[in-house]
Amino acid sequence: MGILEVKNVGKRFGGLKALDNVNLNVMENTVHAIIGPNGAGKSTLLNCLIGKLIPDTGSVMFDGQSVLGRKPHQINQMGISRVFQTPEIFGDLTVFENVMIPIFAKRDGAFRMHAIEQVTNEQDIIEAAEKMLIDVKMIDKRNEHAASLSRGDKRRLEMAMCLSQQPKLLLLDEPTAGMARADTNNTIDLLKEIKASRPITMCIIEHDMHVVFSLAERITVLAQGTPLVEDTPDNIKGHPKVKEAYLGEAAH
């Protein structure tokens, strides 16, 4: 039984078949990568998982419950967190507040009217946020405005925000897109640390083969909206079908 089960998912945009009969099974506590050439339907699939798009056919089950038709915040409350291609953080708020907000969301749910309590009195939240910032080595930047951080720190902060909710599944949408090699390697190390330190399932959508092969335990190759193969990284590397799909833009 996988924690995330995608069955026969199909999605059309007008005449274009973006996804066609996609089946995917992400096992608990693994790192699962979804790769594929441009236009293979990776982003569409991801958007179907997090409630931004609703597929025309098929089902998406997370932890035994359907995610279809739920709003993004409801899906997050089920235990799915998402890291974006460009870090989505609360730029006007301080780093510390950025981490506190997801912890509040985890503790109190989608809405709670605590207008009378003071933030400074929420000891459990403050402690959890401090611990999280220490974990990602950003505690010295706690009072900085998030918008003034470097790109690498923004990515780090976004990961911290996601992890602070102790998600069952972390979805990562091209987490190293547009990064320099050094930053990419830092991100890989960070993800490895995260994986090693806690039970977590990760699903990575990635273009960069280096990232994929450093992290993934299983890989699904998507091409033209359908999964081509699903296997371990070692088997994928030499797979003829994969080479065929990537012909022309092989070996990043």
Next chain:
Amino acid sequence: MESIILQILTGLDKGSAYALIALGLTLIFGTLGVVNFAHGALFMIGAFCAVTLHRLLQFSHVVIDETQTDFLGNPRKIEVPYIYDWLGEPLGRAVIDWSVPLAILFAVPVMILIGVIMERGLIKHFYKRSHADQILVTFGLAIVLQEIIKAFYGANPIPMGAPSAFVGSFDFGVLVGFDVNSVIYPYWRLVYFGFSMVIIAAVFAFLQFTTFGMVVRAGMADRETVGLLGINIDKRFTIVFGIAAAVAGLAGVMYTPILSPNYNMGMDFLVLSFVVVVVGGMGSLPGAVLAGFLLGILQSFASMSVVVETIPGINQVVIYLVAMIILLVRPRGLMGRKGVMED
């Protein structure tokens, strides 16, 4: 049947004004990405261009007429406009009589100048600021422009007449076989409608058939790309703003015989024109024009006594009601493109 036609006709002139203002607003929003709350003030300034010209033409000097005497037996002093001296009395009289249409010639350069100054001096610095800031600064500007006009012309409405040739009404009913006086329509409103159609056609033709217009249209579709092509956008932005200001100004000039200009008139039209823009679809020129006429006609239908008796107050709120429903059901408006400010 007669009353329906009458309502459609009555709605046309208001609709024309909405359409013209909304057209300029959309042009500015679509190309420059700026929400211009001072656009109503431009309409108002246009109206005051007509007032100004009318007053200039009436500049007079005193002539003592020996042939007439006043009640004290002294020779009567008569004010003779200078223009009589220059053009002779009959022609001078005609020019003053026609001062509203003539004001078009006067208003175009003035409005373009005001538009250019506004864009260069103020709006330009707000391209990168938030929409809230744009709304606020143009709102402030609108207050300033209004107050300047008030300082010069006072707070009371200033009645302006249409050329005497267009005074009176046109019996539209007879033309299509109804009873006499069943559908009558003031000539000037007909003129206004025709005038606005000409302006709208001219703006569309300009955008459709000139290279300049092509760039503007491309800019409305995708601003960044056009910027990347190395085309000097800034200069074109200024011109677009000037054109939009001129369109609003002309709408104001010709509207003076329908509604006596007053320093506050811009604000009333602005609110409605924004509603029109939203209903038509932010950034869609045909949408703005269509919605302008539709809402104008709708408003005049809602003012029919039958309707008002059935639903009291509907004439006051119909436009807002429609706008709300459209915004909630179809946020991009009647003809809006997907993704324009939808967030």
Next chain:
Amino acid sequence: MLGLTRKDTILFLIVIAMVICAPVLLNPFPSNSALAQFNAGYPDLMQRFLIFGIFAIGFNILFGLTGYLSFGHAAFLGAGSYAGVWMFKLLSMNVLPAILVSILVAGVFSVLIGFVSLRRSGIYFSILTLAFAQMSYALAYSVLTPITNGETGLQLSLNDPRILDGVAAADGSLPVANFFGVEMRDSLDVALGGWSFTFNAGYYLCAVFMILAFYIAIRIFRSPFGMMLRAVKSNQQRMSYTGLNPRPYTLAAFVISGMFAGLAGGLMVAMDPLAGAERMQWTRSGEVVLMTILGGMGTLIGPVLGAGLIKYLENILSKINDNVLHQWFSFMPDGLENVIVTLIHPFVGKGWHLTLGLMFMAVVIFLPGGLVQGGQKIAALLRRKKADPNTVKQPAE
């Protein structure tokens, strides 16, 4: 104190002290001196400072924190006013039920408008709220005349039932708003040398509510709820993907600010039992936006300062006419005097709106953070000049 941090407590205490002492502080010039026209310490004006201060504090909770720019908040002010007058007419001349019902009615009204308007954001939200407010205004003038008394405005009359204290009107004059017997117009005049100060009951009633409103605003700003509202402004997408539903947060902020507006409306009629539709007009909504911006949106004290400054200028500038100007500049040679008077003339008296508009533009252009930001900039400059940081006052927030 009261669950506030030290810095907030100091700010709060300063505000309380200022409000209590305002009748003295705002009358710095002896009453028969030439400068007396700049005094602001008379009840009518001070009441307006506080009432519009409350209005702006509330508006700031919505606009300053969430960034949703409402152009329709005057509708709630108007609704609160009407509700207040009706309570005077039906129930009692005691201001307390009137004010409470004003808040309640404005609250219900803002739930309805907010629920619909908040389905859109950005400029669409602004236009939706504008449309609602204009609709309320138009209806108040026309169809709702039985409730609003149309153009005349809603007033007290001798025939009102006033279930609880109807007898009080026996002497044939209109009854007066009171707080358990203390009439709102009751004043204590104190003359001290050349100075005279007026301590007015109505003013102090407003003061109590304003201090309460300010306290609530501080608590909201520092609460997790306030943090969520700032998160809405910053990044709604991230908020959703963090498991938070932005809409109830924005709706709550909208309703709170609507209730503040209702409170302001209720206090207005408590001071002067009269409500007219023009209170709902969108220029009124624009005025509160202006106050918030001028003072500094998103700051605690900003809206209060903005409201005070605008109401002060409105009052003082609109009183200055050519005679006053000539008096001021009479020391100059006549020619120069006339030139200067002519130059200043458009900006004062009836033209004070021009000054207002210019000031507003200047703030948006040069000082988007308003007076508070200006103060901070000056404080920073001073700090750089003076080596000793202890002498520098912390910028008020």
